Amino acid sequence: MTAIIGLTGGIATGKSTVARLFAEAGCYVIDADQIARQAVRPKSSGLRQIVNEFGLKILTNTGELDRSKLGNLVFNDSNQMTKLNAIVQPIIRDLIKQAVAKAKLVQPRAIILDAPLLLEQHYESMVDVIVVVTVPENVQRDRLMVRNHLNGAQARARIASQMPLADKEKLADFVISNTGTIEATKQHVIELLDHLSDFSR
Template sequence: MSGRRHEVDGGVLRIGLTGGIAAGKSVVAQRLRELGAVVVDHDVLAREVVAPGSTGLAAVVEAFGPGVVGPLGELDRAALAAVVFADPQARERLNALVHPLVRRAADAREEAARAAFANVVVHDIPLLVESGQAGHFDHLVVVDAPPELRVERLVEGRGLSESQAWARLAAQADDDERIAKADVVLDGSGTVEGLRAQVDALWDRWLAEPVPAAHHDDDGAE
């Protein structure tokens, strides 16, 4: 765990999952969900907190102007991306608006999972390292793949130009920085089946660990 604080809270194993764009993180998240984990997808939450009519969307429009709103009052993600991926300061401004809203929503999802007696809660966070959350979990899992392969996937699978793809990679943490924070690094450069097998092996390791126990004060109260 490299000195990371080990959170043993209420018998729930808390996992942070991240990785560079197009490295294979979605494959890992889906397999963990299939194995029984509750996956809190922070990308989904990031969309929910800026839904039409939300205070989050109002804050984004105030910061970046009406040009980031689509014809139906929704956030125009392509227009916003064109701004923030070309301007690091604009990206920081967006993150400062959206990240606190997403964290509050994620906390609510985790509390619901605890109430349903979940054993493993996975927080799927694309910008986990960048947002300073690396020390918040029992284990931090990073999915890694070579940058050139990820650019190829973005171009072929998501229709981005090469320059757009490289800009998306540049907007995230340096790969070495991300890996340095990891407890586990999964290789996303091979097949989907191979990556899923790595997840299965990791899951078996987690199941073999002692179940985290709830914190108790000296007087015995939780």
């Protein structure tokens, strides 16, 4: 039976690098962010429901979702965010299930569900093992400042908007520290895959 690994972490912890290392080791990676975009593509049921709830103002001139405008509506209003999640999360879950079924046909070494909000959106019930990629907060802040061209206050605000890494680590079956070299991180990945049965829930 192919194990499903839920891969998560905080912003700028290097989760995408770890996902790539899993892929290079023979795993099938499902990107939850790509699936979330698929859920609201033009002419989709998801986008129609969002327009019905939030109005045409959240569309671009070409009929696509304007993520910036929608973000401005929901990120500072928990009620609006709840409405949005009620629309998109069931669709995303169905699409993830379809992607997992497709991945199983390939019979990979493992299936990786790469999901930044794995724990926040309670996808843990869909996976066998939870892996959290972590770095110290000062490293996370510095990486984020460079990557997204932010000042220190902006970077700290982005980090504070997510579940604290320490809380995610408590819920993890395996923690990958991503502060060393790429080779060191690769060894963490290999170690996990070699002992996958030890972490199955």
